Amino acid sequence: xxxxxxxxxxxxxxxxxxxxxxxxxxxxxxxxxxxxxxxxxxxxxxxxxxxxxxxxxxxxxxxxxxxxxxxxxxxxxxxxxxxxxxxxxxxxxxxxxxxxxxxxxxxxxxxxxxxxxxxxxxxxxxxxxxxxxxxxxxxxxxxxxxxxxxxxxxxxxxxxxxxxxxxxxxxxxxxxxxxxxxxxxxxxxxxxxxxxxxxxxxxxxxxxxxxxxxxxxxxxxxxxxxxxxxxxxxxxxxxxxxxxxxxxxxxxxxxxxxxxxxxxxxxxxxxxxxxxxxxxxxxxxxxxxxxxxxxxxxxxxxxxxxxxxxxxxxx
Numbered sequence: 001x002x003x004x005x006x007x008x009x010x011x012x013x014x015x016x017x018x019x020x021x022x023x024x025x026x027x028x029x030x031x032x033x034x035x036x037x038x039x040x041x042x043x044x045x046x047x048x049x050x051x052x053x054x055x056x057x058x059x060x061x062x063x064x065x066x067x068x069x070x071x072x073x074x075x076x077x078x079x080x081x082x083x084x085x086x087x088x089x090x091x092x093x094x095x096x097x098x099x100x101x102x103x104x105x106x107x108x109x110x111x112x113x114x115x116x117x118x119x120x121x122x123x124x125x126x127x128x129x130x131x132x133x134x135x136x137x138x139x140x141x142x143x144x145x146x147x148x149x150x151x152x153x154x155x156x157x158x159x160x161x162x163x164x165x166x167x168x169x170x171x172x173x174x175x176x177x178x179x180x181x182x183x184x185x186x187x188x189x190x191x192x193x194x195x196x197x198x199x200x201x202x203x204x205x206x207x208x209x210x211x212x213x214x215x216x217x218x219x220x221x222x223x224x225x226x227x228x229x230x231x232x233x234x235x236x237x238x239x240x241x242x243x244x245x246x247x248x249x250x251x252x253x254x255x256x257x258x259x260x261x262x263x264x265x266x267x268x269x270x271x272x273x274x275x276x277x278x279x280x281x282x283x284x285x286x287x288x289x290x291x292x293x294x295x296x297x298x299x300x301x302x303x304x305x306x307x308x309x310x311x312x313x314x315x
Contacts, residue, residue, distance in 0.1 A: 067311040068283040071296065074106045074305040078288070081251070082300055083125040085146070088293040091125045092305070099123065099133060101148055104295065106307060112148040126216065127169040134167040141167060141175065152190065159193055160186075166215035166224065170236075176222055178212050185224065185238055199238040205229075213250040219272070223259070225249050231259075244270070255292050262290050267297075283308065 080093025089109070090102040097120055099112040121136035130151065133142040143152040156164050162181030170176055174196075175188040183205055187197035214225035221241070222234040231244040231252065244259075246252075252261045258269045266279040267290055282290075282299070289300040297310040 067280050068297070068308045069311070070283075071307045071309055072106050074102065074307065075303070076100065076102075076305055077303050078300055078305065079302070080120055081123045082289055082291060082298070083123045083131075084253075084291045084293055084298070085125040085128045085131075087128065088295055089125070089146075090291065090298055090305075091123055091131060092300070093120045093123055099131075099144070099148060102305075106305075110148040112144060112150075114142075121165075122167055122214065124168050124216070126218075127171070127173070130169060130173065132167065132169050132175070134164070136165070139164060154190075154193075159188070160195070165212050168215045168217060170217050176215055176217060178215055178224060180212065185222070185234060187238060197238045199234065199240065201232075201240075204232065204240060214252060216252070216254070218254045218259075219257075223252060225252055246270070251289055253291055255294070260290075260292055262287060267292075280310070 076092060077095050078092050079095050080097060082090065082092040084090055088104050092100045092102065094100055097114060097118060099120070100108060101110040103109050116138070118135040118140070119137045120133050122132070122134040124132040124134075129146065131144045131146065131148070133144065134140075135142065139156045141152075141154040141156065142150065144150055156177070160177075160179065162179035162184075164177050165180040166178040168176050170187065174190065177186045177188055177195075178184075179186055183201045185197075185199040185201060186195040188194070189196045208229055210229050211227040212224060213227050214223075216223050217236065220236045222236065222238070224232040224234070226232060227248060227250060229243070230247055231249070233241045233244060235241055246261060246263070248263060249261050252259055254260070255269075257272050259272055260267060260269050262268070262282070264279075265285075266281050268277055268279045270277045284299065284301070284306070286301055287299055288302065291298040291300075292310060295309075297308045299306045299308065
């Protein structure tokens with residue numbers, strides 16, 4: 001039987017197409033594509049990217065001490081709070097509630113020993129000309145000069161009805177106080193010996209059970225740290241502005257345009273204007289407090305203070 005002419009013609013065309021495809025494909029077999037980058041590559045698509053011939057080694061996890069360089073260790077048993085002034089001088093409360101002033105090299109410069117025992121809840125040296133020590137058990141405010149010589153001592157009960165929980169010095173040397181009994185932020189004038197600004201906080205607190213721990217004025221804002229609810233921010237006239245949602249804190253510090261705090265075994269830097277947050281893993285455990293200056297980072301431990309240079313600190 002003879003094949004029909006149209007079948008033969010179709011078969012010949014199919015065979016011809018297959019042969020052409022084989023000729024075109026064979027030279028490309030075994031050659032890697034060079035115009036598309038491998039995953040994770042930063043090379044542009046138009047540039048050749050070499051095909052890896054070995055298995056990539058995973059990048060090791062950064063150690064907890066990355067970015068921290070230990071400079072010295074100061075043997076000082078501390079259980080209390082600490083503060084830095086703007087010159088980088090460190091003030092620490094020791095086990096006997098003495099205030100110890102330490103220089104940049106770790107040497108003891110001065111020591112203040114109180115005549116009466118008491119618990120220092122907050123130590124504030126940011127003002128540089130005056131240091132404030134707030135005794136919460138005695139409800140007393142003690143002002144010292146930069147050599148730790150007493151200047152003024154105030155019993156808050158002589159001028160205020162409520163119980164003060166946190167205190168700090170304003171740049172104009174007035175005092176900001178948080179009145180826990182009346183749930184109010186107050187600015188106290190030392191010369192007039194009376195509050196001149198009072199901001200009720202009943203509506204801000206609501207039915208919550210706040211735990212206010214720390215207070216500081218920085219760059220025309222007042223920051224009140226609530227361990228439960230976050231950080232309440234007021235302007236320099238005591239008007240409420242906003243809340244920063246950082247809970248579980250007892251202390252915050254400031255350096256440049258950043259607020260820093262310790263959380264989740266890391267030192268966090270939160271930019272006050274860009275609202276970005278970056279973290280550096282802590283170099284050790286059992287950290288009580290971290291203070292950062294332009295030169296050093298001070299890590300307070302139960303029995304010593306470790307001084308580091310910090311690669312990630314803002315300048």
